[in-house]
Amino acid sequence: MLVNGVPGNTISIRDRxxxxxxxxxxxxxxxxxxxxxxxxxxxxxQHDCTALGISCPGEVLLRAELDRVLAQHPDGVVxxxxxxxxxxxxxxxxTAATPTRIWDxxxxxxxxxxxxxxxxKAQVCSLRLAAQPRxxxxxxxxxxxxxxxxxxxxAAQRHDGQLAEGLLLDAEGHLIEGTRSNLFLxxxxxxxxxxxxxxxxxxxxxxxxxxxxxxxxxxxQLRDVALEEALHADELFIVNSIIExxxxxELGQRSWGHFPVAARIRHDLxxxxx
Amino acid sequence: MLVNGVPGNTISIRDRxxxxxxxxxxxxxxxxxxxxxxxxxxxxxQHDCTALGISCPGEVLLRAELDRVLAQHPDGVVxxxxxxxxxxxxxxxxTAATPTRIWDxxxxxxxxxxxxxxxxKAQVCSLRLAAQPRxxxxxxxxxxxxxxxxxxxxAAQRHDGQLAEGLLLDAEGHLIEGTRSNLFLxxxxxxxxxxxxxxxxxxxxxxxxxxxxxxxxxxxQLRDVALEEALHADELFIVNSIIExxxxxELGQRSWGHFPVAARIRHDLxxxxx
Numbered sequence: 001m002l003v004n005g006v007p008g009n010t011i012s013i014r015d016r017x018x019x020x021x022x023x024x025x026x027x028x029x030x031x032x033x034x035x036x037x038x039x040x041x042x043x044x045x046q047h048d049c050t051a052l053g054i055s056c057p058g059e060v061l062l063r064a065e066l067d068r069v070l071a072q073h074p075d076g077v078v079x080x081x082x083x084x085x086x087x088x089x090x091x092x093x094x095t096a097a098t099p100t101r102i103w104d105x106x107x108x109x110x111x112x113x114x115x116x117x118x119x120x121k122a123q124v125c126s127l128r129l130a131a132q133p134r135x136x137x138x139x140x141x142x143x144x145x146x147x148x149x150x151x152x153x154x155a156a157q158r159h160d161g162q163l164a165e166g167l168l169l170d171a172e173g174h175l176i177e178g179t180r181s182n183l184f185l186x187x188x189x190x191x192x193x194x195x196x197x198x199x200x201x202x203x204x205x206x207x208x209x210x211x212x213x214x215x216x217x218x219x220x221q222l223r224d225v226a227l228e229e230a231l232h233a234d235e236l237f238i239v240n241s242i243i244e245x246x247x248x249x250e251l252g253q254r255s256w257g258h259f260p261v262a263a264r265i266r267h268d269l270x271x272x273x274x
Numbered sequence: 275m276l277v278n279g280v281p282g283n284t285i286s287i288r289d290r291x292x293x294x295x296x297x298x299x300x301x302x303x304x305x306x307x308x309x310x311x312x313x314x315x316x317x318x319x320q321h322d323c324t325a326l327g328i329s330c331p332g333e334v335l336l337r338a339e340l341d342r343v344l345a346q347h348p349d350g351v352v353x354x355x356x357x358x359x360x361x362x363x364x365x366x367x368x369t370a371a372t373p374t375r376i377w378d379x380x381x382x383x384x385x386x387x388x389x390x391x392x393x394x395k396a397q398v399c400s401l402r403l404a405a406q407p408r409x410x411x412x413x414x415x416x417x418x419x420x421x422x423x424x425x426x427x428x429a430a431q432r433h434d435g436q437l438a439e440g441l442l443l444d445a446e447g448h449l450i451e452g453t454r455s456n457l458f459l460x461x462x463x464x465x466x467x468x469x470x471x472x473x474x475x476x477x478x479x480x481x482x483x484x485x486x487x488x489x490x491x492x493x494x495q496l497r498d499v500a501l502e503e504a505l506h507a508d509e510l511f512i513v514n515s516i517i518e519x520x521x522x523x524e525l526g527q528r529s530w531g532h533f534p535v536a537a538r539i540r541h542d543l544x545x546x547x548x
Contacts, residue, residue, distance in 0.1 A: 003287065010284035011292065013277065013376050018285065018355070020417035021295030052418070053425060077363065081292070089351065089380045091417065091424035091453060102287050106363045130404035130473075131445065134422055142416035143294035143365065144326070148408055150365035151327060171405065179365060199404075 001072075002065055002103040015100055017083030020091065021141035023100070024048040025081040026204075029108070029241055033074035035066055036241070040204050044139070045082065051138045053093060054084050057101055065103055073105040077242055083141070111164075111243065116266065119249030119259060120164035122238070123156055124227065125149045125179065128171045129199040137202040149179045164246070165238055167230075170199050175225045178238045181246075182206035183225075186235035186261045190219040205239040208272065212265055237262040244269060275346075276339055276377040289374055291357030294365065295415035297374070298322040299355040300478075303382070303515055307348035309340055310515070314478050318413070319356065325412045327367060328358050331375055339377055347379040351516055357415070385438075385517065390540065393523030393533060394438035396512070397430055398501065399423045399453065402445045403473040411476040423453040438520070439512055441504075444473050449499045452512045455520075456480035457499075460509035460535045464493040479513040482546065486539055511536040518543060 003011055016022035026045055028035045035041070042059050049056035062080070069078055081104075085097040127149045135142070145168075153166035165178045177183055177200045184206075185192040191213050196202045213220040230236055235256060236248040245266040247259035277285055290296035300319055302309045309315070316333050323330035336354070343352055355378075359371040401423045409416070419442075427440035439452045451457050451474045458480075459466040465487050470476045487494040504510055509530060510522040519540040521533035 001287075009287050011287055013275075013283050013285055013355070013378055015292070016421075018289070018292045018357075019299075019415070020421050021415055022418060022421050025293075052421075079363075081287070083292075089353075089383070091420040092428045093421055093425050104287055109363070127408060128406075130406035132402075132404035132419065134401060135418055140418055141293070141295055142418045144296060144409055144414055144416045145406065146365040147290075147294050147296050147326075147367055151367050154366045 001105055002069060004101055005065060011100060011102065012086055014086045015083055016085065016087055016093070016097070017081060017100060017141055021143070022052070022093065023054070023081055023083030023141045024052065024139055025079060025141060026139070027241055028078045028080070030070055030074060030076055030078045033070050035070060035078055037204060037208070038063070038066065040207060041080075041241075044204050044207070045080070048138045048140065049082060049099075051135070052084070052140060054082065054099055057082060057099055062101065065101065069103045069105060076105055076107045077109075079104045079106070081141070109242065115164060115246050116244065117263070119247035119256065120238075121160070121162045121250040122165045122167055122178070122248050123153070123163055124252065125152050125166040125168055127152060127168065129168050129176050131170060131198040133198055136199050137196045139201050139203070146179055153179055167251070169227060173227060175227050175230050176200040181238035181240040181243065183230075184209060184237050184239065185225060185230055185233040186237075187229075187233055189261075190221060192221045192223065192225060194225045195223050203240050205241050205244065208269060209239055209265060212268055212272065216268075235259050235262050237265075275379055276343060276375075278375055279339060285374060285376060286360055288360045289357055290359060290361055290367070290371070291355060291374060291415055295417070296326070296367065297328070297355055297357030297415045298326065298413055299353060299415060300413070301515055302352045302354070304344055304348060304350055304352045307344050309344060309352055311478060311482070312337070312340065314481060315354075315515075318478050318481070319354070322412045322414065323356060323373075325409070326358070326414060328356065328373055331356060331373055336375065339375065343377045343379060350379055350381045351383075353378045353380070355415070383516065389438060389520050390518065391537070393521035393530065394512075395434070395436045395524040396439045396441055396452070396522050397427070397437055398526065399426050399440040399442055401426060401442065403442050403450050405444060405472040407472055410473050411470045413475050413477070420453055427453055441525070443501060447501060449501050449504050450474040455512035455514040455517065457504075458483060458511050458513065459499060459504055459507040460511075461503075461507055463535075464495060466495045466497065466499060468499045469497050477514055479515050479518065482543055483513055483539060486542055486546065490542075509533050509536050511539075
């Protein structure tokens with residue numbers, strides 16, 4: 001759609017984004033010609049570029065490109081990829097490389113209308129996330145773990161059309177995230193979300209829920225979460241920029257019927273500026 | 275150079291190789307119009323495609339494309355990437371996707387002529403490889419760990435122009451591989467190479483050294499290797515398809531002056547058919 005500011009849908013086969021997954025990305029929701037929470041997406045993009053030592057393109061440049069995308073596609077899903085660009089052969093990142101900026105668009109997925117209010121069914125995937133502190137939290141292009149987990153979920157969905165998300169544990173059995181979402185527990189009025197310092201991807205919407213907790217004086221704990229603890233939580237919900245927030249109504253043998261805290265957060269997030 | 279059989283140097287921005295690193299690759303040495311050890315490269319490609327559930331392109335098709343590349347570039351480095359191809363938005367791999375075949379070429383790197391015989395200087399990188407048994411051994415496109423390690427090595431090379439390779443440990447301190455090579459120890463006439471069932475990339479040249487050991491009645495152990503053990507080995511050497519074999523002459527405080535076993539293997543590998 002737009003590659004380095006030029007309309008197009010191809011990149012070089014020597015781009016390090018392809019060769020090594022050497023880049024980061026953002027998935028944003030566009031509504032009425034506006035990319036929701038763009039300033040937060042840009043902050044996260046900067047953070048992730050820094051984590052990989054990629055020189056993040058400037059906000060003015062990206063904002064101008066985003067506006068061109070939105071002018072054509074005012075509603076749906078906008079994806080921005082920033083790679084380290086092209087380089088000489090070999091893993092060593094050139095400090096002189098010019099990052100590649102890629103914009104793409106797709107329609108909003110057609111999810112069942114009741115999932116945000118009545119909740120979804122989730123299952124635990126057998127794939128375990130590897131611990132790599134140097135990359136943890138970063139939304140980079142090395143996503144084979146997500147692909148393997150999504151394949152597993154997809155196979156399970158053939159037998160159970162109700163399944164909407166797969167939850168991922170690390171090798172030690174801690175609950176980390178969903179295949180394409182972050183995760184929160186409600187425990188006696190407090191919010192708990194998994195520590196992502198060893199693995200997992202810290203999404204923008206997760207940050208918004210954390211900001212919500214702070215603004216509303218709700219205690220939020222960032223720590224290791226055992227699967228067992230999630231199964232005994234008062235509520236469980238997942239978030240990302242596209243779905244926003246879905247409560248979990250079924251996980252393994254446990255089911256939930258009411259999601260008052262999730263409903264309140266969802267309501268408030270819709271009205272929050274940032 | 276050649277993308278899905280057509281001359282070109284671009285791929286779609288929707289190719290899953292870019293989006294998720296959802297693909298595998300081979301790096302081969304071409305000499306006098308021949309890709310060295312192509313049958314072994316193809317076997318490894320098949321194996322790696324299977325590991326990711328990618329339908330591997332047929333040998334006849336790939337061989338024909340390879341011949342077209344070699345006709346133009348008889349000597350140097352040939353790279354083949356096979357990705358899962360394009361798909362709908364999201365991590366779930368479509369079973370209907372047609373894999374993308376990408377061929378590229380680059381000249382042989384200009385390494386010092388004495389490294390194969392007199393050995394190289396190596397250092398241990400601070401980056402630790404994450405344990406992911408589902409992806410271990412596979413030469414896939416999720417290579418950010420190698421990129422981070424190579425950046426570390428490159429920074430060290432600015433102070434020490436003699437450094438040629440960085441060695442990588444896992445989180446538990448086991449020695450696994452080099453940033454772009456596999457690793458062997460010589461211990462009292464036996465060969466030892468790290469177990470790659472939790473992390474690391476099992477290269478084609480590693481397989482050839484294992485085959486050599488088998489053919490020559492030399493005991494080869496595939497097991498966990500402590501860094502300390504490598505520092506006390508009689509010899510240490512690294513291998514890959516491009517460098518073939520380099521002995522290590524310096525690692526930390528340890529140095530080696532003679533590499534009789536490495537020299538013999540190197541000599542024999544040059545003459546082995548497969």
